[in-house]
Amino acid sequence: MSVTERTSKVIGTSQLRKEDAELITGRARFVDNITVPGMLWVGLVRSPFAHARINGIDVAKARELPGVVAVYTGDELEFAAPLFMAWPINDEVKNPPHHPLTKDKARYAGDPVAVVVAESRALAKDAIELVDVDWEQLPAVTDIRAALEPDAPIVHEEFGTNNAGSWILERDSPVPRRGPTAPFFDDPQLVKIKQEYRLARLIPNAIEPRGVVVDVNAPMGEYTVYSATQIPHILRTTLTITCGIPEAKLRVVAPDVGGGFGSKLEIYPEDAICLALARKLGRPVKWIEERSEGYLATLHGREMIQEIELAATRDGVLKAVRVNLTASMGAYLRLVAPGIPMLGAWLYHGCYECDAYDFQYTNVFTNNTFTDAYRGAGRPEATYAIERSMDALARELGMDPVELRRKNFIAKDKFPNYTIASGLTVDSADYHGTLDKCLEVLDYDALRAEQKARRERGDRKLLGVGFSTWNEMCGLAPTRVLAALNYGAGGWDAATIEFMPTGTVRVVTGVSPHGQGSVTVFAQVVADQLGVDYDDVEVLHGDTQVSPLGMDTYGSRGVAVGSVALHRAGEKIIAKARTLAAHELECAEEDLEFEGGNFTVKGTDRSANIKGLAFNSWTAHNLPDGMEPGLGATELYDPPNFSWPNGAHCCVVEVDPDTGSVDTVRYIAVDDCGVQLNPMLVEGQVHGGVAQGIAEALFEEARYDDEGNLVTGTMTTYLVPGPPELPPFEVHDTVTPSPTNAMGVKGIGEAGTIAAPPAVINAIVDALSPLGVKNVERPATPERVWRAIQEARS
Amino acid sequence: MIPARFDYEVAESVEHAIELLDGNDDAKLLAGGHSLLPLMKLRLARPAALVDIGRLSALAGVSNGSGPLLRIGALTRHHELANDPLVQEHCPILAYTAGLVGDRQVRHRGTIGGSLAHGDPAGDLATIALTLDAQIVARGPNGERTIDAAEFFKGFYETALAPNELITEVRIPKTEAAHWSYIKFRRRALDWATVGVAAVVESANGGIEAARIGLTNMGPTPLRATAVEQALAGASTDSVEAAAAKADEGTSPPADSFASADFRRHLSRVLTARAVEEALSR
Amino acid sequence: MRSIAITVNGVRRELDVEPRQLLVYALREQLGLTGTNVGCDTTTCGACTVHLDGESVKSCTVLAVQADGREVTTIEGLQSNGDLHEMQRAFHENHALQCGYCTPGMIMAATSLLKEHPDPSDEEIRYGLEGNLCRCTGYHNIVKAVQAVAGA
Incomplete structure (x- = not known):
C-alpha cells in the first residue's frame, strides 16, 4: 500500500463539480428516466373549478377504454391517514384533513378527485378526459382579505371561518423580545410610518417537473418510491403514516432531482396515491407531472399582505418595528405551511437595532393551490418589508437610504452571539463592512452624481438605485427551538464516513442535494480533514436504503448542518485512527500530530498514514484491546444555533416612464456566508438566488380570476425570465466566520432570493421618486410602473 | 402534453394536399407545426386528421420576380426569412421581424404560411403582411386565387382561407426605398407581442409623404392604424407625436395577464410615435 | 401506427x-x-x-x-470518440449548470447558436438562448461558458 502525504488543501478552492459528468452528457437519472418492467401510467382527474361540490363521478367510459387498467375515486382508494402536516404552530391552528383524493368537494382548481391507471402515458391522458364528474360549482374566494369577510365562501365548512389561526410573537415565541412597541407608537416625538405591501403568489418552477415511480415486490410487501423530492427521509416517514406501510418495507429514493426551491419539499397527494395504487394493483406505477398541471398541483409561495410600522427619531434612529401579516395558505395546510411566515418572525427589524418589536401573523384559507416553502420561505418576505420600509423612512426623514441604514446597523463589536430586538441570538456579522464593499463596487457617489445630472438634463430614461441590506436565520435548525415552535421534527442531520479497506472513503449524508453541488463540497471537506485524495471520496445521498437517517435539503442547511455533521464524524474517525496509530507506533496519543493524512510522532519521522490505518482496522489483526474493527463513524448533529448569513445588495435600474419598462442595468451582491468551502459554488448559488429574486420583483405572479381560475396557467403566461431578461451579476463577498460551528460556515442557498426583491423595487421607486411615486407593487410590471406614475401625477 | 389521437397523411403535392383536405372537414394542415402543435398538446385543438405539407419543398424559399413583388414560398421558415439576402435587401422589415418571432428554435421550424394561416392577432408576421399590403396566394379545389392581406384576416384565429385551401406563396411588395421600423413590446424575448407596431414611411422634401402603420395584438386581427396614416400623409416630421396619439382609434385590444386593454391602447400610441421616429432615422 | x-x-x-x-x-x-x-x-x-x-x-x-x-x-x-464536446466541457469548467435538468437542451441550443453565429457578444448569446429557461444559474455562467467556446 502506497503511503503519500497530502498537504494541498481543497477546502476553500473552486473545485469543479463531481456532479457534472452525467448531467452534461445526458446520462443523468431523473425520475422520468426510470422505467420498471410492467409499469403502468397514472393520471389525475382534477377539478376544473376552484370550489365545487362533487355530486357524482362516472368512471364507466374511462374504465372501458382499451388499455385502461383501473380508475378510482376518493372513496375507492383508501389511506391510513390524511396527508401529514408537520407544523401545527400552536393550539389555534385549524388543520383540515387533506385526503390525497378529495371526496366531498374540490377546494382549488386542480384538486384531484379521481385517478386513472393505464398502459401508456398517452392512454392515461385519454382516460382522464373520459371521467365524468357531476360538479356543482360553488362561489370561490381567492383574495386573502375577502376570505376573512363575514360573508365569504368558506373553504372548510367545519371551521365556519377561513381563519386558519394566528401566531403572536409576544405570546408564542420561546425567546422574549426586547420590549413592546405601543409606547413608541404613542410617542408624539417620534416619526412614524406605516406601509402595506402585497406579495404576489409565486410558482417555484423547478425546471424538472415532479414525478413518482413506485416499484413493488408484492409477495414481500416491499415498495420502492422514486420521487423527484428534496426530502426522501421525511417523505418515507410521512408516507408510512399516510399509507400504513411500515418504514422497514418502504424505500424512498430521490434520484437525480432537477431543482427544488422548496417545491419538492412537500408530501404531495401524488406520492401517496402512487404508493397506494402500487399496493392495490400489485404493479409498478409512474406519474409524471405536466408543467401546466404542476402550476395547479405543485405548491405556490409567498402570497401575503404585510402591514409594517416603523417609529424612529427625527434624526433617524430606529426605535420600534411592528408587523402584522396575513398569509395565504391556499386550500389546505401543507407540510410546513402554517409556520412559513414564522420563519421570518424574528427578522422584520432586519440588520438594525431597535428598542421594541412586535410581530404577528394570521393564516387564511382560500380557494387556491396550497402554499408552502418557496426559496427563502418567510425570510425574503421579512427582508422585503423592512428594506422597503427603511427606504420609505429615509424619504420621510429626507435622509439618504444608505446613511439611514448605516446609522441603525447593529455594530460589529456587539458580536459574536448578540441577542437582537426580536429575541434570537445572531452569531456574527459585519453589516457596515458588507455595505461599504457594495458601495465601493458600485461607486455610489458617482452614481448619485450621474442620476442628478440626468435629472437636470431631463433624460427620458430615469435612473434609480436601490439597496437591500439583509440578514437571515438559516441552517435549519436547532431542535430545541423547533420543539418550542411546535415543529413536528428535529433539525439535526446525519453523516457517516467509512474508510473502505483500500483507503477510499465512502461518505453518506442525510441531506439530499438536487443541484447545490453538495457531493463536491462534502468531498472537499472530507478530503482535507482526513488527508485523502479528493477523488478518493465518494459521497452518497438521497436513498433511504443507503442513508437511513437524515433531514434532507432545504433552508440553506446542506453546508450549515450537513457538512458540519460530516466534519464532526471526521473528528471521530481521526480520534479512533489516532488510538490505532498510537498502538502501532507504540507511543502516547498525545505525542501524535495529524497532518495531511499522517499521524507523526512529534519530533520524529515515524508516522502512520490514515489509509494504512484504515486497512489495518479492516484486517483487524492488530487492534488495541476493545477496539472494534473498521474505521468509520456516524454523527447526528444538532446545530446549537441558527447560522446568520447576511449581505448588502444593490440594483441599478433604468425606467422608461412612457412604457413602464424596467431595465436592470447593474446588480451587485456582496454576501457574507461565513467561511466558503467552494467559492465557485457560493457564487453560483448567489447567481441563481438573485435571478429568482429579480424574477419575483419584475416578472412572476400567479394570477387568478374572480372564479378562482389560474390565468397564468402555463409557462407562456407565468413569466420565468430567460437569459435576455436578466443582467450579468457582480458578485463579491466578505467573510465573517460563524462561531456556532467548527467550520465557520453559514449557508448561501437563499441569500440572493432574500436580498434581491427589495433592492430592485427600491431602485424603481428611487428612479420614479421625482415624479412622486412612493410604491410600486410587485412584480413591477410595465403596466404597474406606468400606473404608479399616472397615479402620482394625478 | 400529448395530443388527442388523429389520422396523419403526408401530402405528396399541393394537389394531393388539397384532395386530402377536401375530403375531411376536420383535417388541418401541418407545416412547421409551431402554431398548431402547441394547441394540440394542450388539447385545445383536436383535429381528426393532419395533412403534413412539410415535405413540399417547392413551397419553400424566396425568389425575386422581375416586378415589384418578392415571392416567398409558404413553407419558408422564419429563420430563413430573417437571413435571406433577398429579403434583407428588398424587404428589410420582414427579415428583421421574422427574427423576432418566438425564439431561435421556433424560428427554425415555424413557417410564414403557417403563421398567416393561424390568424393569431399577436403574430408579428401577420402585421407585416398587412402593413406592406402583401398578397396571399391560396390554392384550393377550384384553383388558385390571390387574397389581399387587407381581406385575409377576418377575425380572431379566422382567415379568408377555406378549409380546403392552402397558402402556397406570399407576395410582398419590395420596400427597400422606404424607412421602416417594427417595435415589438414584450415582457420576455420569447413572448408574443403585448403590442407590436410596424411603421413603413416614405419621406420627401424633409417631410412625410406617406406612412403605413400596422398594429399587433390590438384587436381580433392585425390592424392598420388608418387614423395615424391619414394624419401623417404629407405631414411634417414634427407632427408625429400628435398623429401617433390616434394609434388606438378603432382598435379593440384584448385584456389578459400581460396587459389591460387600456395599457395596450397607451402602448400603441407611445410605440407608434417611436416606430415612426425610428423609421425616419433609418 | x-x-x-x-x-x-x-x-x-x-x-x-x-x-x-x-x-x-x-x-x-x-x-x-x-x-x-x-x-x-x-x-x-x-x-x-x-x-x-x-x-x-x-x-x-x-x-x-x-x-x-x-x-x-x-x-x-455530441461527444466524439468519447471526448466531451467543447461546449460540454465549457459548461463544466464555468459552472454553468446546477441541477442539470435544462443543461442538455441548453447545450444543444448553444452549439446550434454558435454554428449560425460564431462570434456573438454576451448580449447576442443571451438573445440567442432566449428559448431556453434555467432556474438555477441565473444564466450568468451559461453566457460565460458559451463565450468561452466562441472565443476559443
Missing part, C-alpha cells in the same frame, strides 16, 4: 409510432435516449432542444413522423 426511420446520432433507427407521438418521447421512450428532458408543455422552456437536420428545435413540438427520414442529434450524440 406508422413505420418511420430517423438517423439518430448517426445511426439509422427504425420505429413504429402513433402519429401523435412527439419526437421527444420517441427519443426517450422508444429509443432509450433519456438525455433530452421535458420541462414544459408549451414549447417554452427549451429543455427538449435537439438538432433536426443540424438546426436546434424543441423536440416536444415536432411529431416523430415529421422527423421521418431526417437526422437528429441529441445530447448523447
Whole structure:
C-alpha cells in the first residue's frame, strides 16, 4: 500500500463539480428516466373549478377504454391517514384533513378527485378526459382579505371561518423580545410610518417537473418510491403514516432531482396515491407531472399582505418595528405551511437595532393551490418589508437610504452571539463592512452624481438605485427551538464516513442535494480533514436504503448542518485512527500530530498514514484491546444555533416612464456566508438566488380570476425570465466566520432570493421618486410602473 | 402534453394536399407545426386528421420576380426569412421581424404560411403582411386565387382561407426605398407581442409623404392604424407625436395577464410615435 | 401506427409510432435516449432542444413522423470518440449548470447558436438562448461558458 502525504488543501478552492459528468452528457437519472418492467401510467382527474361540490363521478367510459387498467375515486382508494402536516404552530391552528383524493368537494382548481391507471402515458391522458364528474360549482374566494369577510365562501365548512389561526410573537415565541412597541407608537416625538405591501403568489418552477415511480415486490410487501423530492427521509416517514406501510418495507429514493426551491419539499397527494395504487394493483406505477398541471398541483409561495410600522427619531434612529401579516395558505395546510411566515418572525427589524418589536401573523384559507416553502420561505418576505420600509423612512426623514441604514446597523463589536430586538441570538456579522464593499463596487457617489445630472438634463430614461441590506436565520435548525415552535421534527442531520479497506472513503449524508453541488463540497471537506485524495471520496445521498437517517435539503442547511455533521464524524474517525496509530507506533496519543493524512510522532519521522490505518482496522489483526474493527463513524448533529448569513445588495435600474419598462442595468451582491468551502459554488448559488429574486420583483405572479381560475396557467403566461431578461451579476463577498460551528460556515442557498426583491423595487421607486411615486407593487410590471406614475401625477 | 389521437397523411403535392383536405372537414394542415402543435398538446385543438405539407419543398424559399413583388414560398421558415439576402435587401422589415418571432428554435421550424394561416392577432408576421399590403396566394379545389392581406384576416384565429385551401406563396411588395421600423413590446424575448407596431414611411422634401402603420395584438386581427396614416400623409416630421396619439382609434385590444386593454391602447400610441421616429432615422 | 426511420446520432433507427407521438418521447421512450428532458408543455422552456437536420428545435413540438427520414442529434450524440464536446466541457469548467435538468437542451441550443453565429457578444448569446429557461444559474455562467467556446 502506497503511503503519500497530502498537504494541498481543497477546502476553500473552486473545485469543479463531481456532479457534472452525467448531467452534461445526458446520462443523468431523473425520475422520468426510470422505467420498471410492467409499469403502468397514472393520471389525475382534477377539478376544473376552484370550489365545487362533487355530486357524482362516472368512471364507466374511462374504465372501458382499451388499455385502461383501473380508475378510482376518493372513496375507492383508501389511506391510513390524511396527508401529514408537520407544523401545527400552536393550539389555534385549524388543520383540515387533506385526503390525497378529495371526496366531498374540490377546494382549488386542480384538486384531484379521481385517478386513472393505464398502459401508456398517452392512454392515461385519454382516460382522464373520459371521467365524468357531476360538479356543482360553488362561489370561490381567492383574495386573502375577502376570505376573512363575514360573508365569504368558506373553504372548510367545519371551521365556519377561513381563519386558519394566528401566531403572536409576544405570546408564542420561546425567546422574549426586547420590549413592546405601543409606547413608541404613542410617542408624539417620534416619526412614524406605516406601509402595506402585497406579495404576489409565486410558482417555484423547478425546471424538472415532479414525478413518482413506485416499484413493488408484492409477495414481500416491499415498495420502492422514486420521487423527484428534496426530502426522501421525511417523505418515507410521512408516507408510512399516510399509507400504513411500515418504514422497514418502504424505500424512498430521490434520484437525480432537477431543482427544488422548496417545491419538492412537500408530501404531495401524488406520492401517496402512487404508493397506494402500487399496493392495490400489485404493479409498478409512474406519474409524471405536466408543467401546466404542476402550476395547479405543485405548491405556490409567498402570497401575503404585510402591514409594517416603523417609529424612529427625527434624526433617524430606529426605535420600534411592528408587523402584522396575513398569509395565504391556499386550500389546505401543507407540510410546513402554517409556520412559513414564522420563519421570518424574528427578522422584520432586519440588520438594525431597535428598542421594541412586535410581530404577528394570521393564516387564511382560500380557494387556491396550497402554499408552502418557496426559496427563502418567510425570510425574503421579512427582508422585503423592512428594506422597503427603511427606504420609505429615509424619504420621510429626507435622509439618504444608505446613511439611514448605516446609522441603525447593529455594530460589529456587539458580536459574536448578540441577542437582537426580536429575541434570537445572531452569531456574527459585519453589516457596515458588507455595505461599504457594495458601495465601493458600485461607486455610489458617482452614481448619485450621474442620476442628478440626468435629472437636470431631463433624460427620458430615469435612473434609480436601490439597496437591500439583509440578514437571515438559516441552517435549519436547532431542535430545541423547533420543539418550542411546535415543529413536528428535529433539525439535526446525519453523516457517516467509512474508510473502505483500500483507503477510499465512502461518505453518506442525510441531506439530499438536487443541484447545490453538495457531493463536491462534502468531498472537499472530507478530503482535507482526513488527508485523502479528493477523488478518493465518494459521497452518497438521497436513498433511504443507503442513508437511513437524515433531514434532507432545504433552508440553506446542506453546508450549515450537513457538512458540519460530516466534519464532526471526521473528528471521530481521526480520534479512533489516532488510538490505532498510537498502538502501532507504540507511543502516547498525545505525542501524535495529524497532518495531511499522517499521524507523526512529534519530533520524529515515524508516522502512520490514515489509509494504512484504515486497512489495518479492516484486517483487524492488530487492534488495541476493545477496539472494534473498521474505521468509520456516524454523527447526528444538532446545530446549537441558527447560522446568520447576511449581505448588502444593490440594483441599478433604468425606467422608461412612457412604457413602464424596467431595465436592470447593474446588480451587485456582496454576501457574507461565513467561511466558503467552494467559492465557485457560493457564487453560483448567489447567481441563481438573485435571478429568482429579480424574477419575483419584475416578472412572476400567479394570477387568478374572480372564479378562482389560474390565468397564468402555463409557462407562456407565468413569466420565468430567460437569459435576455436578466443582467450579468457582480458578485463579491466578505467573510465573517460563524462561531456556532467548527467550520465557520453559514449557508448561501437563499441569500440572493432574500436580498434581491427589495433592492430592485427600491431602485424603481428611487428612479420614479421625482415624479412622486412612493410604491410600486410587485412584480413591477410595465403596466404597474406606468400606473404608479399616472397615479402620482394625478 | 400529448395530443388527442388523429389520422396523419403526408401530402405528396399541393394537389394531393388539397384532395386530402377536401375530403375531411376536420383535417388541418401541418407545416412547421409551431402554431398548431402547441394547441394540440394542450388539447385545445383536436383535429381528426393532419395533412403534413412539410415535405413540399417547392413551397419553400424566396425568389425575386422581375416586378415589384418578392415571392416567398409558404413553407419558408422564419429563420430563413430573417437571413435571406433577398429579403434583407428588398424587404428589410420582414427579415428583421421574422427574427423576432418566438425564439431561435421556433424560428427554425415555424413557417410564414403557417403563421398567416393561424390568424393569431399577436403574430408579428401577420402585421407585416398587412402593413406592406402583401398578397396571399391560396390554392384550393377550384384553383388558385390571390387574397389581399387587407381581406385575409377576418377575425380572431379566422382567415379568408377555406378549409380546403392552402397558402402556397406570399407576395410582398419590395420596400427597400422606404424607412421602416417594427417595435415589438414584450415582457420576455420569447413572448408574443403585448403590442407590436410596424411603421413603413416614405419621406420627401424633409417631410412625410406617406406612412403605413400596422398594429399587433390590438384587436381580433392585425390592424392598420388608418387614423395615424391619414394624419401623417404629407405631414411634417414634427407632427408625429400628435398623429401617433390616434394609434388606438378603432382598435379593440384584448385584456389578459400581460396587459389591460387600456395599457395596450397607451402602448400603441407611445410605440407608434417611436416606430415612426425610428423609421425616419433609418 | 406508422413505420418511420430517423438517423439518430448517426445511426439509422427504425420505429413504429402513433402519429401523435412527439419526437421527444420517441427519443426517450422508444429509443432509450433519456438525455433530452421535458420541462414544459408549451414549447417554452427549451429543455427538449435537439438538432433536426443540424438546426436546434424543441423536440416536444415536432411529431416523430415529421422527423421521418431526417437526422437528429441529441445530447448523447455530441461527444466524439468519447471526448466531451467543447461546449460540454465549457459548461463544466464555468459552472454553468446546477441541477442539470435544462443543461442538455441548453447545450444543444448553444452549439446550434454558435454554428449560425460564431462570434456573438454576451448580449447576442443571451438573445440567442432566449428559448431556453434555467432556474438555477441565473444564466450568468451559461453566457460565460458559451463565450468561452466562441472565443476559443
